[in-house]
Amino acid sequence: MSNSKKIERTAAIWVARRDSEAWSQGDQADLDAWLEQAVAHKVAFLRLAAAWRHSDRLKALGAGLAIGSMPARGDWTLSPFIDRRGADATPSAQTPAINPIDRGRDSARTKTGDSDNVARAPIRSRSKRLAMLGAAGLILCCGLAVVLMWQYGAAVQQAAYRTPLGALRSVGLADGSEATLNSDSAIGVDLTRLERNIDLRRGEVFFKVAKDPQRPFVVSVGNHRVIAVGTRFSVWRDGKRLRVVVTEGVVRLESNNAPGLESRPTTLLPAGSVAEVDDANLRIRQVALEQATQMLSWRNGYLAFDDTPLSVAAAEFNRYNRQQIVVIDPAVGNLRVGGNFRWSNTNGFVRLLEQGFPVRAKHSEDHIMLTHR
Amino acid sequence: MDEPIDIWFAREILAHESALMRYLQRTWPQREDIHDLRQEIYVRVYEAASRSRPASPKSFVFTTARHLMTDRLRRNRVVSIEAVGDLDELNVLVDEISPERHFGARQMLKRLADAFDRLPDRCRQVMWLRRVDDLPQKAIAALLGISEKTVEKQIAKGTRLIANYFYGDSSAFAAERKSDAISALENEHEQQQKD
Numbered sequence: 001m002s003n004s005k006k007i008e009r010t011a012a013i014w015v016a017r018r019d020s021e022a023w024s025q026g027d028q029a030d031l032d033a034w035l036e037q038a039v040a041h042k043v044a045f046l047r048l049a050a051a052w053r054h055s056d057r058l059k060a061l062g063a064g065l066a067i068g069s070m071p072a073r074g075d076w077t078l079s080p081f082i083d084r085r086g087a088d089a090t091p092s093a094q095t096p097a098i099n100p101i102d103r104g105r106d107s108a109r110t111k112t113g114d115s116d117n118v119a120r121a122p123i124r125s126r127s128k129r130l131a132m133l134g135a136a137g138l139i140l141c142c143g144l145a146v147v148l149m150w151q152y153g154a155a156v157q158q159a160a161y162r163t164p165l166g167a168l169r170s171v172g173l174a175d176g177s178e179a180t181l182n183s184d185s186a187i188g189v190d191l192t193r194l195e196r197n198i199d200l201r202r203g204e205v206f207f208k209v210a211k212d213p214q215r216p217f218v219v220s221v222g223n224h225r226v227i228a229v230g231t232r233f234s235v236w237r238d239g240k241r242l243r244v245v246v247t248e249g250v251v252r253l254e255s256n257n258a259p260g261l262e263s264r265p266t267t268l269l270p271a272g273s274v275a276e277v278d279d280a281n282l283r284i285r286q287v288a289l290e291q292a293t294q295m296l297s298w299r300n301g302y303l304a305f306d307d308t309p310l311s312v313a314a315a316e317f318n319r320y321n322r323q324q325i326v327v328i329d330p331a332v333g334n335l336r337v338g339g340n341f342r343w344s345n346t347n348g349f350v351r352l353l354e355q356g357f358p359v360r361a362k363h364s365e366d367h368i369m370l371t372h373r
Numbered sequence: 374m375d376e377p378i379d380i381w382f383a384r385e386i387l388a389h390e391s392a393l394m395r396y397l398q399r400t401w402p403q404r405e406d407i408h409d410l411r412q413e414i415y416v417r418v419y420e421a422a423s424r425s426r427p428a429s430p431k432s433f434v435f436t437t438a439r440h441l442m443t444d445r446l447r448r449n450r451v452v453s454i455e456a457v458g459d460l461d462e463l464n465v466l467v468d469e470i471s472p473e474r475h476f477g478a479r480q481m482l483k484r485l486a487d488a489f490d491r492l493p494d495r496c497r498q499v500m501w502l503r504r505v506d507d508l509p510q511k512a513i514a515a516l517l518g519i520s521e522k523t524v525e526k527q528i529a530k531g532t533r534l535i536a537n538y539f540y541g542d543s544s545a546f547a548a549e550r551k552s553d554a555i556s557a558l559e560n561e562h563e564q565q566q567k568d
Contacts, residue, residue, distance in 0.1 A: 004411070008408075016525045055535055058489060061486060070497075
């Protein structure tokens, strides 16, 4: 290998290393030193770093595609950003992105279109034998189209699950994933051979996603999409509010607040992330994995509080029980509580409050009112 | 890295790489030298530009190329001047070589997509997950069940190949691939040691 190629390879490794999460200040110092050694190092690195920066534009090609789904070579031409007719054509950025299922149908349609030509051409040539060949081709292409439809579009599982107040339910999905529905929750499941779509209609669901890079696992909540390939996370929908807790792997959070492709923020959430979306605001916290898991202890029938305002704790209990805790005095709502409680045992929780805090509880059939004592 | 000269270099000089590569391929008989020549040209351009920026970056690149080739011919007489032909042939009008290589955004994307499509399978997949899906290297390693070192190597390779195709032209890319094939044995050896 020539010297210049060796330098180029080294520069490429630097570009890749700099892109890794493990990149430290020490690494940066090493890179700087290497760059100072020779102008040849510098120009090689500049060139590759610029190419790397440009490659970020490839993102435009992924618009409308779910995570992990990579088009076949040359398939870009379907991207609204790349125009087959050339660069002079009118911009078509407003064209909605083609989703994978549509793409499947599209190619099926193209196949049938081709077969028409195959069938017509022989008639013009007036050769009976060719006509028969054409017919055979038509049948073959129709068959292909059917196979393509079946492979890409056909539903594998369509179902809906729900839980009443105070009940948990774990369901196994056809792809091997598992969904645990919290109290008063509902999901719609739509699995195809190309995508796995879950519609979270209400409540909270914990997902243990079976790994399948070819088929992204997409949880839709209103305008937001939470996308995973193989990971564990929970999504809680509370009216317009949304909370995502990730306990394993990485999930991607997408929101389309405005219709347009550019204005779609995408956020990556690694394990230990707690993301809360409220209208247009997104708040992400990184917590210890242990703490993230604790936030999901409802799966075992518990609620875990740690220096939690009583108003928040009460709201948590209210998700599980018909008898609702109502905090009358704001001062009471600001009290901090901690510990593990069975969510079915509201009365036990309230009794502990009365013993440990200046709180008085008044029980009625539907409510437990908390006032200052 | 983000100094004005670096930005200038990426924008004004690299944009002419494909024209430069074609020029070098036409005028220099030893293909295996071309990579080296390109680097040397960039070094000279960068050094000169850090003293003062040339008014016309494009003609400066080609003038530098011509001087470099002349120097090499005179210094080591391994290649006879006859083999290259008349030195005057090096004096082509810069604008005859190729039109400007500043791309519009859409052309740029088209070119990138083409470059991306030329990557080997694994490399293409890793680059897609990193660049389009925006997954961190660590997550890609976990997802594909390969080591983080391998992800890093695929990214390094992908960056090199994309740069060659994006800046250079397809024939340069092919030449690069050929020489890659020659050093394939060496690579495999590397691979085995590192994986």
